[in-house]
Amino acid sequence: MERRYSDMSIEELRREIGELTDKARKAEQMGMVNEYAVYERKIIMAKSYMLNPADFKPGEEYQIDGDPAHNFRIVYMNGTFAWGYRLNDQGEKVSEEEEEALPISMLGKKMN
Structure with missing residues (x-):
């Protein structure tokens, strides 16, 4: 089961962003535009949890x-x-x- 970004530490978020970036790159190379967009949105959300509201x-x-x-x-x-x-x-x-x-x-x- 996936953990919520709000429950992750900064280091865990960095690792998650790295994994999502790799997945996005692969989706882009394979021409999977919708999948790429999903990963990009997840990256944006993960980065938001690294900032102080x-x-x-x-x-x-x-x-x-x-x-x-x-x-x-x-x-x-x-x-x-x-x-x-x-x-x-x-x-x-x-x-x-x-x-x-x-x-x-x-x-x-x-x-x-």
Whole structure:
């Protein structure tokens, strides 16, 4: 039975990320796009558990890894997820959605 990331130590998470990276690489080489995407998401989640959610505060704005055209403003935190919305270069909301959740490992450089 697989253990939850929240129950793993930092070293166990690093080992898990290494194994997932190998599996993702193999899936990509074999052209298994969906399987590759699953491993990439698992890596993102495992990396989130290596960060301290207390370092991310509501009202702060961050770059989004993988989305250089937008920043992310946090409205509130829930565990390893930052809830908020994407902003364009002019600081305007990009989506009509109320909020979306991003794993904190997807947040890059703090903007403000």
